[in-house]
Amino acid sequence: MxxxxxxxxxxxxxxxxxxxxxxxxxxxxxxxxxxxxxxxxxxxxxxxxxxxxxxxxxxxxxxxxxxxxxxxxxxxxxxxxxxxxxxxxxxxxxxxxxxxxxxxxxxxxxxxxxxxxxxxxxxxxxxxxxxxxxxxxxxxxxxxxxxxxxxxxxxxxxxxxxxxxxxxxxxxxxxxxxxxxxxxxxxxxxxxxxxxxxxxxxxxxxxxxxxxxxxxxxxxxxxxxKSAAGQRALMTSKLREKIKQRDNYTCQKCELSTNDERNLLLEIDHIMPISKGGMSTEENLQTLCWKCNRTKGAKVNS
Ligand SMILES: [Zn+2]
Structure with a gap:
């Protein structure tokens, strides 16, 4: 039943x-x-x-x-x-x-x-x-x-x-x-x-x-x-956060920020890629949203 x-x-x-x-x-x-x-x-x-x-x-x-x-x-x-x-x-x-x-x-x-x-x-x-x-x-x-x-x-x-x-x-x-x-x-x-x-x-x-x-x-x-020991910054989580903060949590390419999209994934990018001699200095680092970073990566590799 x-x-x-x-x-x-x-x-x-x-x-x-x-x-x-x-x-x-x-x-x-x-x-x-x-x-x-x-x-x-x-x-x-x-x-x-x-x-x-x-x-x-x-x-x-x-x-x-x-x-x-x-x-x-x-x-x-x-x-x-x-x-x-x-x-x-x-x-x-x-x-x-x-x-x-x-x-x-x-x-x-x-x-x-x-x-x-x-x-x-x-x-x-x-x-x-x-x-x-x-x-x-x-x-x-x-x-x-x-x-x-x-x-x-x-x-x-x-x-x-x-x-x-x-x-x-x-x-x-x-x-x-x-x-x-x-x-x-x-x-x-x-x-x-x-x-x-x-x-x-x-x-x-x-x-x-x-x-x-x-x-x-x-x-x-x-x-x-390539560089002297003290000349470059270490890409640690601390530095990632510092660069994002410096860039106001804004993608330096499409200018989308976490203010526009709360759940936007921001990544740290080498402006001049390491493969082309770029270094991990703060001036050579920028914040990109994951989409822009992905597009850039594809271009560099091809
Ligand atoms: Zn972007």
Whole structure:
């Protein structure tokens, strides 16, 4: 009896839902939101591209990470297979593993063959710059979606918006934001005892906080060629914020600001690109909105 009622209600709901999404009012709403949908999805795609920065850097410069087999004797666990494929794992002695925990950055540079030159520093700054923009972008995009939801609330039937708003947004065509931070690279020092019974890991995750600290640390050991050490600024989160503030949170190209669009993603751009000899000095940095920065990037690369 109870089951019958639930089943009937469920079927009734499904029919109602189906009819709504096939109906004219939904279609009209979808068409009226088209510009927002396209724009939000473009930003979503852009964020995903920003997350790729590190793997691109790896391909260009650091293809030489080494894997030491020294302590894998008799090691019969599943991780062994994974370890073979990963260039982010360094098999090492117990003491190296322990020391890596105490001085992570020092050991990261040493055992993963990160050259202490200016080019490496620029690459890490670029990674930080893009990762920070990706993290900020996710939040702003999410705010924007909430804003859109709020603004169309009265156009969406009560049942649809109460029971499954998520589906509603997907039906409109908005892509889901991937909030995971799994894209942050993780470096692992791993000790496995000769018998394979004991194992210790030391993971260094290059998240925003660690990248900021790493760039600061790294600048201290870099042998500068292009510029004198004190001549250039470090592209840390602090500097990003400073440049945005200096530029009044306004895109220096299209002049759109966060006053016009509360959830506008602003990025920091090198006026003269690093690839063309530009430096990270405050005069060579400007604020661009993500759209203008993306267009500029495409032009420089082609
Ligand atoms: Zn712009």
């Amino acid at each position: 109870m089951f019958g009622i639930i089943l009937t209600l469920f079927i009734a709901w499904k029919i109602y839902e189906y009819a709504y999404y096939k109906g004219e009012s939904f279609d009209k709403l979808k068409r009226s939101l088209n510009n927002y949908i396209v724009s939000c999805n473009e930003l979503n795609e852009h964020i995903e591209e920003l997350k790729e920065t590190y793997s691109e850097v790896r391909k260009i410069n650091y293809g030489t990470a080494q894997l030491n087999d020294a302590s894998r004797y008799n090691f019969k666990r599943k991780e062994q297979l994974k370890a073979k494929k990963s260039e982010y794992i360094h098999e090492c002695s117990a003491s190296v593993c322990k020391n890596a925990e105490i001085q992570p950055f020092k050991y990261l540079c040493k055992y993963f063959n990160i050259k202490s030159d200016e080019e490496s520093l620029e690459n890490f700054e670029n990674v930080l710059n893009n990762f920070a923009a990706a993290e900020e972008g996710k939040q702003l995009l999410s705010n924007e979606l909430e804003k859109i939801k709020e603004s169309i609330k009265n156009d969406v039937p009560f049942l649809i918006r109460t029971i499954n708003m998520k589906k509603f947004m997907l039906k409109l065509g908005f892509k889901v934001i991937d909030f995971s931070t799994l894209y942050f690279p993780v470096y692992t020092f791993r000790y496995v005892s000769p018998g394979g019974n004991k194992s210790t890991n030391c993971d260094i995750k290059l998240d925003i906080n660690n990248l900021n600290n790493f760039v600061e640390y790294f600048s201290g050991i870099v042998k500068f060629k």
